[in-house]
Amino acid sequence: MERAYMQYVKKYLNEVEQSIYEPTVFRHFSGTMVDEKKAFFLLLPLLNGEAWSSHLQTAAIAVGAVHAAFDVHDRIDVTDATPKSQQLLVLSGDHFSGIYYRLLASLPDFPFIRSLSGTIGLINETKTTMMKKPVIGMDQVIRTIEIIEAGCIIDFYKRYGFTAYLEIVELVLPLLWIGERLGGTVSVQQRVIAQNISMTDMEYAYSKLAQRLEQVLDHASFLSSDLKNDITERIIPFAEHADSNRR
Amino acid sequence: MEKLKLLSLYADFRKDLAYIEKELEKSVDSSSPIIRQASLHLLRAGGKRIRPIFVILASKFGDYSLKQVSKVAVSLELIHMASLVHDDVIDNSDMRRGFETVKSKWDNRIAMYTGDFIFSKALISIGEIEHAGVHRLLAETMLEIVKGEIIQIDYQQQIDQSLRDYLRRIKRKTALLLSSSCELGALVSGADADFVRRMRRFGYFAGMAYQIVDDILDITATDEQLGKPAGSDLMNGHVTLPILYIKEEPDFKPYMLKSFDGSLTEVERMDMLSYIRKSGAIEMAQAISDRYLGKAMAEVEALPDGDAKKALLQIAAFIGKRNY
Numbered sequence: 252m253e254r255a256y257m258q259y260v261k262k263y264l265n266e267v268e269q270s271i272y273e274p275t276v277f278r279h280f281s282g283t284m285v286d287e288k289k290a291f292f293l294l295l296p297l298l299n300g301e302a303w304s305s306h307l308q309t310a311a312i313a314v315g316a317v318h319a320a321f322d323v324h325d326r327i328d329v330t331d332a333t334p335k336s337q338q339l340l341v342l343s344g345d346h347f348s349g350i351y352y353r354l355l356a357s358l359p360d361f362p363f364i365r366s367l368s369g370t371i372g373l374i375n376e377t378k379t380t381m382m383k384k385p386v387i388g389m390d391q392v393i394r395t396i397e398i399i400e401a402g403c404i405i406d407f408y409k410r411y412g413f414t415a416y417l418e419i420v421e422l423v424l425p426l427l428w429i430g431e432r433l434g435g436t437v438s439v440q441q442r443v444i445a446q447n448i449s450m451t452d453m454e455y456a457y458s459k460l461a462q463r464l465e466q467v468l469d470h471a472s473f474l475s476s477d478l479k480n481d482i483t484e485r486i487i488p489f490a491e492h493a494d495s496n497r498r
Numbered sequence: 499m500e501k502l503k504l505l506s507l508y509a510d511f512r513k514d515l516a517y518i519e520k521e522l523e524k525s526v527d528s529s530s531p532i533i534r535q536a537s538l539h540l541l542r543a544g545g546k547r548i549r550p551i552f553v554i555l556a557s558k559f560g561d562y563s564l565k566q567v568s569k570v571a572v573s574l575e576l577i578h579m580a581s582l583v584h585d586d587v588i589d590n591s592d593m594r595r596g597f598e599t600v601k602s603k604w605d606n607r608i609a610m611y612t613g614d615f616i617f618s619k620a621l622i623s624i625g626e627i628e629h630a631g632v633h634r635l636l637a638e639t640m641l642e643i644v645k646g647e648i649i650q651i652d653y654q655q656q657i658d659q660s661l662r663d664y665l666r667r668i669k670r671k672t673a674l675l676l677s678s679s680c681e682l683g684a685l686v687s688g689a690d691a692d693f694v695r696r697m698r699r700f701g702y703f704a705g706m707a708y709q710i711v712d713d714i715l716d717i718t719a720t721d722e723q724l725g726k727p728a729g730s731d732l733m734n735g736h737v738t739l740p741i742l743y744i745k746e747e748p749d750f751k752p753y754m755l756k757s758f759d760g761s762l763t764e765v766e767r768m769d770m771l772s773y774i775r776k777s778g779a780i781e782m783a784q785a786i787s788d789r790y791l792g793k794a795m796a797e798v799e800a801l802p803d804g805d806a807k808k809a810l811l812q813i814a815a816f817i818g819k820r821n822y
Contacts, residue, residue: 275649275651275652320614324610324614327587327607328606329606329607330605331590331606332588333590335651335654338588338651339648339651341587342584342588342647342648345581345617345644345647346641346645346648348614348617348640350641352621352633352636352640353634353637353641356633356636356637357634359628359633361625361633364625364633365621365622365625368618368619368621368622368625369618371615372528372619372622375533375611375612375615376528376530376533376615377530379532379533379611379615380532382607382608382611383532383604383608
């Protein structure tokens with residue numbers, strides 16, 4: 252049975268989809284443009300009962316638009332983006348970027364415009380480096396994936412005072428990212444970015460993150476047990492990767 | 499030569515432009531060697547810096563602060579640069595301004611990340627100006643520009659286009675950012691609403707003329723002057739103003755269809771360019787551009803005399819006569 256708080260995640264996803272809606276783009280693409288797991292972790296403080304204003308909701312939708320922009324630009328073919336569907340992906344990402352800026356400008360939240368833009372810059376630098384240079388060693392793998400996967404959410408938490416949740420998101424999003432790649436459940440285009448990371452480093456990184464997450468969740472007395480269970484359920488599909496390295 | 503002419507128009511504002519140029523370089527500094535190289539490569543490839551100069555000139559009529567102005571100017575030039583990097587991915591272009599494009603030198607993905615990086619730096623720069631109106635205007639402008647590009651993709655290779663379709667397209671593609679450059683310059687200098695509106699209109703009219711001339715040059719300039727093959731617009735499926743006038747002519751239509759399906763040979767490309775040049779379409783397009791320029795100049799004529807007014811008029815005149 253679905254947990255009651257998931258209605259907030261669904262509502263949020265719906266609001267992001269509505270915000271980034273562009274008729275031509277959406278005529279060519281079906282399915283959701285916003286990653287549910289990132290939505291879940293972005294809203295973690297809200298789901299845990301923290302005070303949540305309309306300002307926060309708008310800022311969260313802006314972060315959702317950024318995630319959607321990253322997602323579509325990660326789907327661009329490395330060598331040929333001339334088919335119409337690819338051209339529209341390029342432009343839809345740019346459109347989503349415009350939306351995040353418009354949302355933050357409407358608040359207006361100047362410090363968050365600056366810090367989120369800085370994080371977006373850092374994520375793009377990190378992806379570029381990762382595409383062309385091997386990421387070597389478990390710690391570097393973790394740090395790199397943390398920036399790419401959790402950067403915007405970390406920024407959001409810091410801006411709005413949800414620092415208690417930082418470590419959870421720093422651990423769990425890289426964990427899920429690595430788990431999906433070790434499990435081979437991502438598309439060819441999504442795998443390109445991980446081409447310079449060795450499987451061994453990813454397996455070690457996975458184990459380290461999984462162990463640390465277990466400890467953090469054990470000590471997170473502020474977090475509801477429902478949410479702890481939810482987080483645990485999300486990583487269960489990839490548990491074998493942690494086990495293989497502990498043996 | 500043309501570039502020198504343009505630089506001479508900027509002479510009175512050279513110091514300010516040099517400051518902005520330095521700020522541009524600083525703003526794209528990156529921990530990623532590829533992004534740093536790609537961004538500097540783009541900056542050094544030149545460009546007319548027409549957006550920064552419009553910001554400067556529009557600010558000169560109010561309380562001018564170079565520090566504030568440079569944040570706006572840097573942001574607008576970076577947004578323009580970022581869009582070019584992504585456009586090259588869409589158009590699969592290997593050359594721009596005579597230099598290899600980011601997507602050609604590295605790959606599409608690196609070009610996407612570089613464009614996004616540059617865009618983020620644009621927002622960091624303008625983010626330091628805590629003026630809600632400035633941000634609302636820039637955000638709306640950016641969204642309209644992208645919408646224009648989306649429409650352009652939708653219209654690609656569509657012969658059934660009207661003059662109004664074309665004008666709407668170039669408004670979003672070029673005129674809006676130039677219009678906003680002028681408007682933002684006026685806004686950050688605290689100018690009154692009437693002046694802000696006048697600057698917005700000047701930028702819009704000048705921008706329309708600028709893009710029409712750009713579309714003419716795609717046909718009349720040489721490959722060398724353009725830094726890419728002449729006729730690229732049509733080969734990328736874009737129906738521009740000169741083409742609108744002759745698209746139904748039986749002798750021209752086969753060239754157009756071959757441009758669209760990629761089967762146009764080099765000899766045919768030369769013949770096609772020669773056909774368009776002799777057709778009278780260039781002169782008709784130029785006449786439309788001149789009408790926009792006339793309107794742009796009329797907006798400036800009413801402003802107080804001074805170096806900034808003189809430069810705005812000269813730049814408008816240059817836009818109509820440029821050949822690169």
